[in-house]
Amino acid sequence: MIKNKIADDKLDTLVSKSVVPIIDLAHCGKTVVNRVGQQLHKAFTEKGIAFLVNHGIADEKIKGVWDQFDNFLDLPAEIQDRYRRKNGVNYGYVSPGIERFDGKTPELRHTYNICKLDDQNLPREPLPEFADEITNLTNDFKTISSFLLKAMEVALEVPPGLFAENHSQMLEGDDVNMTTLRMIYYPAIVDDEPGQSEGAIRCGAHVDYGTFTLLSQDSEGGLEVQLPGSEKWQRVGHLPGAILINGGELLSIWTKQRYHALPHRVVIPEQEQIRTRGRHSIAYFVHPDNKTPIDPQDIQKDEASSSNEKIYTAYELIQKKFNDTYGQRS
Ligand SMILES: O=C(O)CCC(=O)C(=O)O
Numbered sequence: 001m002i003k004n005k006i007a008d009d010k011l012d013t014l015v016s017k018s019v020v021p022i023i024d025l026a027h028c029g030k031t032v033v034n035r036v037g038q039q040l041h042k043a044f045t046e047k048g049i050a051f052l053v054n055h056g057i058a059d060e061k062i063k064g065v066w067d068q069f070d071n072f073l074d075l076p077a078e079i080q081d082r083y084r085r086k087n088g089v090n091y092g093y094v095s096p097g098i099e100r101f102d103g104k105t106p107e108l109r110h111t112y113n114i115c116k117l118d119d120q121n122l123p124r125e126p127l128p129e130f131a132d133e134i135t136n137l138t139n140d141f142k143t144i145s146s147f148l149l150k151a152m153e154v155a156l157e158v159p160p161g162l163f164a165e166n167h168s169q170m171l172e173g174d175d176v177n178m179t180t181l182r183m184i185y186y187p188a189i190v191d192d193e194p195g196q197s198e199g200a201i202r203c204g205a206h207v208d209y210g211t212f213t214l215l216s217q218d219s220e221g222g223l224e225v226q227l228p229g230s231e232k233w234q235r236v237g238h239l240p241g242a243i244l245i246n247g248g249e250l251l252s253i254w255t256k257q258r259y260h261a262l263p264h265r266v267v268i269p270e271q272e273q274i275r276t277r278g279r280h281s282i283a284y285f286v287h288p289d290n291k292t293p294i295d296p297q298d299i300q301k302d303e304a305s306s307s308n309e310k311i312y313t314a315y316e317l318i319q320k321k322f323n324d325t326y327g328q329r330s
């Protein structure tokens with residue numbers, strides 16, 4: 001039987017309302033660095049979010065990595081266990097229910113973090129293509145990020161190299177730089193009993209800690225954001241092929257809150273036909289090198305500000321955040 005009324009299936013999203021700025025990276029070379037920088041500047045100051053299009057990463061490559069992660073999730077638990085995230089490090093596999101963003105609500109997702117492209121972070125056995133495909137995509141994200149960091153230097157009129165040099169150890173390991181590629185799979189929600197998944201969340205409300213995040217999501221939806229000046233959670237929606245970029249907390253501190261760190265979460269979709277399918281995403285979290293002093297004076301001189309103000313390094317700020325918010329994180 002077909003359904004007559006289709007209005008119920010339509011969702012109001014930021015994409016359907018054309019609220020999210022779209023930044024075209026086609027032909028990105030020296031000449032477009034200015035334009036991209038200006039667009040990114042506007043997006044980070046006004047919204048904290050934008051879509052990147054014509055970024056050069058083929059859809060097949062992203063889908064290939066999702067498939068590799070599915071293969072990993074189908075491995076026997078005793079093999080997955082070898083790659084579980086250990087205490088004190090940021091890389092490795094985390095199964096659903098372990099992470100708790102607000103200290104109590106379990107996250108219904110599988111995640112796999114990679115901070116360095118080596119055998120310790122990436123299994124070679126028993127999935128021979130896993131490491132190669134992920135390495136390839138991670139390097140693409142790194143290239144785009146390096147370009148965006150340059151564009152931000154131009155837009156903010158900071159000394160050339162301020163961002164590039166302070167992100168020079170991306171993917172050299174979480175002991176020197178926290179940049180991370182995260183594969184994510186949210187399993188399908190099958191309600192055995194009505195209301196069983198009430199209160200559960202796919203990914204709790206948070207802001208990312210770093211400079212910015214690049215996010216590729218499939219079409220299943222669920223991502224919601226709070227735009228600057230509003231407490232209202234709004235669905236982002238899906239722009240096929242686009243990579244979403246959102247501002248992180250370190251960048252917001254570095255720019256004295258001129259750039260917005262975007263609160264976001266992933267909810268369990270209301271519509272049964274979407275909820276009962278799994279959802280894939282990949283996030284590339286860009287961080288400065290751990291030793292970088294996050295000093296707003298480097299970005300905008302403020303004569304009135306006291307030189308006695310304590311400046312923390314990127315590493316110290318992240319530790320502070322973990323201790324304040326995730327003290328109970330297991
Ligand atoms: O899966 C998503 O779309 C978002 C994930 C996210 O925000 C995160 O892992 O920090």
Ligand SMILES: [Fe+2]
Nearest residue numbers: 206207208264
């Ligand atoms: Fe996030």
